Amino acid sequence: MGRTRAKSGKIRLTEVAKLAGVSPITASRFFRNPEALSISKRERVESAARELGYVPDLAARALASQRTEVIGVLIPSLTNNVFSDVLRGIYDASQSSRYSIQLVNTRYSILQEEKLLRLFQAQRPAGLVVTGINQTPQSRAVMEAMNCPIVQIMEIGPDPVDMMVGFSHNEAAFEAVSHLIAQNYRRIGFLGARMDPRVQRRLEGYRDAMAAAGLLDPRLILTTPVPTSVSMGGTLFADMLIQAPDIDAVFCVNDDIALGVLFECQRRQISVPEDMAIVGFNDLEFMASAVPALTSVRTNRYEMGSTAISMVMSAIEGKRPSSPVVDLGFELMIRRSSLARRQ
Amino acid sequence: MGRTRAKSGKIRLTEVAKLAGVSPITASRFFRNPEALSISKRERVESAARELGYVPDLAARALASQRTEVIGVLIPSLTNNVFSDVLRGIYDASQSSRYSIQLVNTRYSILQEEKLLRLFQAQRPAGLVVTGINQTPQSRAVMEAMNCPIVQIMEIGPDPVDMMVGFSHNEAAFEAVSHLIAQNYRRIGFLGARMDPRVQRRLEGYRDAMAAAGLLDPRLILTTPVPTSVSMGGTLFADMLIQAPDIDAVFCVNDDIALGVLFECQRRQISVPEDMAIVGFNDLEFMASAVPALTSVRTNRYEMGSTAISMVMSAIEGKRPSSPVVDLGFELMIRRSSLARRQ
């Protein structure tokens, strides 16, 4: 029976309580709900904790309470600039709260996502942020069984699992392409890489706008499943010029591709926008600096991250938003690369 | 006495053990050290666990064992492309291991870093990855008291806390600037933003190379504490042209600034490299695609992340590297933007 474990030497709640002259449970309450204590006890526990340098043991807390203060975040890529802004919003919003972020990478695989969701399920997170609205039915079932606030981010659609923050990629693309049409461009190409669900919806928006103007032509569409990059933008554009030599504009699914197209135009002495208009998507910082400045669709990536975390935290506290779906919108930033075409 | 908590309904180790016909402790061993079991018990526990869909409770495990399987990662920025590659390496390397990553953002503040280190200290991580070698003495003390493997990444230097993976920013800058000198450029400007410790060391490397050639001139150096961006590159370059109108080359502390300089040159009809050579740092993907292609210093960012995690995981398992400091080196990628200057 004399088996004693190495006492970690770490300060426990009991020590704090003893020094403060209260019971451990009262000290415990101080850290979770200080208002429930009388002022005098509150002060005594606080100073005792400070004096001893007490830091609560999260594992013990999680075990005893059957809850954690972890918000799980599932993101498909860590490389894509789009997500680095979202992540910044997420980390900033969680910064001064008691919640910590557990970030995992689905690598654009809904099966990987499903696996990671199951893992989270076992760890009882306080909340969850998932990317997109195209989960597998199994993933959806897991989420619905999870009994914690969940926000789907990056896009909006019908039938949220719980809450949503995003915008309509379809509408954004529609507006960007309609702008090109209004500027008198007619042979507008579509350049897409890594065709994830959101990029697919941008393609639909492109199709709708072109079809509405009677301009749709399958030869104007070029996509690849390969991940996106600036050099891929150049390659796609070069291929497009073979497939449809008469194009006068390109709508690129993202800004990396748009930049690649610009460079390729410079290489081939194609002047932008006189001989070729370019429109990108996301409005990364460099788009306004390029020569000529590149038109793009500004998306509120940082806000998507920060809003999602705020919504999760409020929901944990029981404060549900008035509407479960938040549309953060977009804005077409019109710059010289899509200036009205001369007649 | 009759107080019963809501039994979570979740499958516990005891259930698995019962189904497998072994004691709970034997089942526990199966998950931590299967080799210690006989083949027959091993199989029985495995099938029982699968049948019940058992997932271990990490909080209970952490509490009982006084250890976690979390590797803490402290990164100064989530926006900077440099770190997104490092992060990808980190997450990829941890992917199929039992360790999970706890990522926090120090926002380039060593005080924030210190605070976060203390937080980690209380949570007993299995290992730690910290950025850079400029921690406060207090941070160092915390790390040394932490009794877990620690890797400092991004740069190398004397006196590691434990282990290091990186390269010499000083040498890399020295080589880049020496290259420009060898190409016959003489008035080589230095453009720097957000002067973190690693950028400072690049400045030192620049100074050393310029001084060695007798070319050092304080008017050639322009820096700002503001965060880096492409547009900031253009702004800095414009200011530099006022401060030192006779410059014939610029060494930029990173590729965003280099791209901004290129755009500014295009805007002002300054031809690159004929009238102005440009060298960047990090060799982001777009550098090779730019027109002209931009010279840069390739750094092994992904490898820095993945190597750091591998080193931590090996060290946890007791396998220490032969040398605590790993130099991942760099490579000057010479492209057209720094072509030999005409005499």
Add this chain to the structure above:
DNA sequence: ACGTTTATTGACAGCGCTACCAATGGATTG
């Protein structure tokens, strides 16, 4: 004055797992 509500505090018994030690049985050795 009395019962009743409200605000504070405390006692007890785990949460699910593992560290530590002990026990068992078979193989090996002199």
Add this chain to the structure above:
DNA sequence: CAATCCATTGGTAGCGCTGTCAATAAACGT
């Protein structure tokens, strides 16, 4: 054949905290 060893398995007692209920004191209403 007894003594010794190793491989395998189990029992006990927590890890540090909080959920649940109970107890007490203070405030309130009639």
